[in-house]
Amino acid sequence: MPNTPSPTNPIATSAKLADGREIWFFDEEPTLRSVHDERPLEPRAGGSQLRWDRLTATWTAVAGHRQTRTFKPPSDECPLCPSTDGRLTEIPAESYDVVSFENRFPSLSTASVMAATGEPFVSRPGYGRCEVVCFTSDHEQSFVDLPPERVRTVIAALAHRTEQLSAMPDIAYVFCFENRGEEIGVTLQHPHGQIYAMPVLPPRIESLVNAADAHREATGECLQCEVLADEVADGSRVVAENASFVAYVPYAGRWPYEIRVVPRRHVGSLPGLTSDEMGDLAALYQECLQRMDGLDDAGPVPYIAGWQQAPTGREDTWHLAAEIFTIRRAPGRLKYLAGIESGVAFWINDIPPETAAERLRAVRV
Template sequence: MTNKNVSNEKSIPLSHGIVRQDRKLSDGRTISYYDSKTIMREAIDTRPVEKRPGLGELRLDALTNEWVVMAAHRQARAFLPPKELCPLCPTKPGLQSEIPESSYEVAVFENLSPSLALAQSDWKLPEYDGLTTPIVDAAGFCEVLCYTDNHEAHFGTLSLEQIRIVMEAWRDRTREISKLPNIAHIFAFENRGVEVGVTLHHPHGQIYAYSYLPPRVEKMLQIATDHLAKHSRPLITDIIAREVQDEVRIVAQNVDWIAYVPFASRYPFEIHIAPKVFTSDLAELTDTQADSFGAVAKESLQRLDGVFGIEMAYMASWHQAPVHVGRSALGLHLQITSIRRAPGKLKYLAGSESAMQAFIMDLKPEQSAAQLRDVKI
């Protein structure tokens, strides 16, 4: 059975001359292409339709009042397939991948084995009520964002032009997913390297849209809200002011963006990249901010790879304001963390970090910032 719908459902102009085109995959999921060139995306997904997995569960951990997603259907997901079978490469003779086109610039589609997915229209998040809190469907939305069709590339080695398309996709996805029902928070991130559990080598990020405020966001929101009430300035604005004043932890900057090792970093190498002017989320970035992000991001990642002269495993996590609350309190910033503390040594989040959430750092932030700045690029 193949999908017979060949019409180009949508072609939407975005900023910087980038156009989005939406298509359907054979199982009904949407794939969106983001292109800087004029090209019609008409390839048809001819794969047989497979049954989509059901929804997982949200259960409340009564010890912490935190939601845990039970997504048992994900256990069989693709795990480090060989390059010839990469599901994120373009479709080519002998490979029917997730992307029907034979080439693409940036492509985004709903995750085949999503942790969170759209629920029934009457879905509602229960209040915390300890042990009597009901189990509900794991509502939300998960997407895969392919940074390029070049399997061997890395985000940090993309051209500035290509990063600009990725940025446009991030902005557009944040805008679009914000409109979906029951979305409380949108989290765009990338894991790079098998050391942090990457299961597909192709350069890509993910977007998790939660139907609840994740524990870390809930806590940051409360603190940022208190700070705004007390000081009439967003917390991130004051944090950036301290970094500018202290100077020693700055890694890179331009007119719009600043990259720094945070004052109380938790990982051997941790870089925060923030817009200098308070911005709630990716969707609210101005075109100017969107244009100038790539240079600071590229420099930061090149410095990270340069410290030990190896491709550093990292997690890159966009912290943004929740969709409906705290829009003027919680500011956008990208948190890049690496667990590599020396060429042959990783920092493991073991006893103290995992069970107590008490972080122990082996490197002072000023020391790792100096190492990052010393890299010749």
């Protein structure tokens, strides 16, 4: 029996684009989907490679084919808008609610065929998957302005894709994220995010894993649960909360304004949330974005938002969190990474986290 559609339980329909890439439609209402991509596309690119840096013990992706990706097209040439009779886009449909599809210019791909190499210069194929998630068919909207039911649909879509991508062979981590604003480096203005299914743990996640494992080994408890309890008890950095989630500025936050959104219940990833928790997350997450935008009158803030989900196989020991931060430290002033930060990753924050939290709480939403 087909599921009853709703923002937290949308109907998911899969199809293929002209070059074989997969596309998923997430519809809030019953919609008859008959998808035909009529574009004469070249075979999809897949020439990326992972190279091992012996000095830092980390992987770097090399993907030369991405130099030809779409760069700041005018709105009437946006590849993420619905297709029309006169112009075919990446979305072969006249309208949609939420869509996720394989990136045409991926950093990682199941089609990567480069051979692995051994010592002294170690490499492996850039295996994985990169997807683009379109939050709405409306080119002029922003995530912060979406109707609440659409925010829930987006989160449900991310949960769906996380569950499926995590089940792919040799995937170690699935990272869902959104970039907003040209200052961040956004080259497509249509409201969208991305998902990377990766064959290795990215360095920051590996660092979080190591800290969590060390704490669990020493105490038998979840580090994130403990930090959340301490932040709630202290209260000075809590920005907002509801029945299921708490949003706070981290005690050692690196960015001028940085918010961490954490579930009260110990749950590893988006697919593990209940329907009520998903609704609470949608409400609090959107409120955090509204508070960011309300900090000053300089217009929408540029931000990066990412979901720190459980690495593959670690659902029981991981604690989900969303991280939102902006590089704007004041109207007309951005935080550029200085030499000490870019060079050796020693962070210096110009705004005390307690001050940031106070200013965020003061925003009327």
